[in-house]
Amino acid sequence: MALELEARISEVIQRTYNVKSVRLKIDSVIDFKAGQFLSVTLLNNPALKRYLSISSSPTEGAYLEFTKRITASDFSKALDELKPEDNVRIQYPMGKFTLGESREKLVFLSGGIGITPLRSMAKFVVDKNLGTDIVLVYANRSIKDIVFKEDFDAMQKAYQKLRVIHVLCEPDPSFKCLPGLINAQLIKSEIKDYLERKFYLCGPPPMVEAMRKMLAEELSLAKDNIITENFQGY
Numbered sequence: 001m002a003l004e005l006e007a008r009i010s011e012v013i014q015r016t017y018n019v020k021s022v023r024l025k026i027d028s029v030i031d032f033k034a035g036q037f038l039s040v041t042l043l044n045n046p047a048l049k050r051y052l053s054i055s056s057s058p059t060e061g062a063y064l065e066f067t068k069r070i071t072a073s074d075f076s077k078a079l080d081e082l083k084p085e086d087n088v089r090i091q092y093p094m095g096k097f098t099l100g101e102s103r104e105k106l107v108f109l110s111g112g113i114g115i116t117p118l119r120s121m122a123k124f125v126v127d128k129n130l131g132t133d134i135v136l137v138y139a140n141r142s143i144k145d146i147v148f149k150e151d152f153d154a155m156q157k158a159y160q161k162l163r164v165i166h167v168l169c170e171p172d173p174s175f176k177c178l179p180g181l182i183n184a185q186l187i188k189s190e191i192k193d194y195l196e197r198k199f200y201l202c203g204p205p206p207m208v209e210a211m212r213k214m215l216a217e218e219l220s221l222a223k224d225n226i227i228t229e230n231f232q233g234y
């Protein structure tokens with residue numbers, strides 16, 4: 001059952017030039033699963049409500065975090081003005097885009113802001129030292145668009161079974177990455193055991209649909225091994 005409450009902002013973190021994380025201080029964070037989402041209503045304009053993934057992990061108990069790409073929308077503009085001690089109304093937890101019970105080998109495929117629920121899941125696996133083997137393939141336009149870059153660097157150092165592959169349309173010669181877009185050839189050459197893995201896809205609906213089609217039709221992945229979350233609205 002989703003709970004509705006008013007929560008106080010404890011911190012606002014500028015993640016990239018156009019992405020912000022907002023941390024909410026919650027006295028007792030109710031159980032949620034890594035990968036679930038919440039709704040956020042802004043009190044300075046109650047008509048403004050959006051669904052946003054929880055980018056923190058249940059292991060980061062003292063706060064709940066969501067992370068939003070700041071666009072030209074009225075919601076984004078109002079969110080951009082929020083500061084610590086302001087309140088927002090939230091409803092959570094919602095959604096079924098979560099880790100399974102078993103410790104399967106996984107691939108996370110994402111682009112841009114679609115990383116948020118996958119960051120939560122990766123952090124959960126790393127903090128709990130679950131032993132789950134994860135390859136994250138994360139596509140962005142350029143290095144300055146990578147959200148949670150330092151965070152994933154730290155997670156890779158702390159946990160040997162997490163491998164992060166950055167894919168950039170505009171590669172930077174000083175940064176380890178693959179050029180272009182995520183495609184079947186890239187998956188085949190970088191993830192040899194891809195047929196043994198469960199794929200989690202998250203991002204704007206056209207990207208998720210293109211990835212799902214590529215996995216099913218070009219790589220013959222079973223339907224049950226493709227789990228998706230669509231960021232309706234992008």
Ligand SMILES: Cc1cc2nc3c(=O)[nH]c(=O)nc-3n(C[C@H](O)[C@H](O)[C@H](O)COP(=O)(O)OP(=O)(O)OC[C@H]3O[C@@H](n4cnc5c(N)ncnc54)[C@H](O)[C@@H]3O)c2cc1C
Binds near residue numbers: 037072075116231233
């Ligand atoms: C389950 C789920 C989880 C999600 N998780 C996340 C998440 O973690 N992070 C996240 O960022 N999003 C997430 N989304 C998407 C989110 O809910 C919004 O749809 C999305 O962020 C766009 O909202 P917006 O207010 O920025 O833009 P919208 O108002 O929805 O507008 C969309 C586009 O129109 C343009 N636009 C809108 N108003 C104006 C204006 N007045 N002038 C000019 N241009 C305008 C904007 O440039 C914007 O790109 C999620 C969605 C779902 C369903």
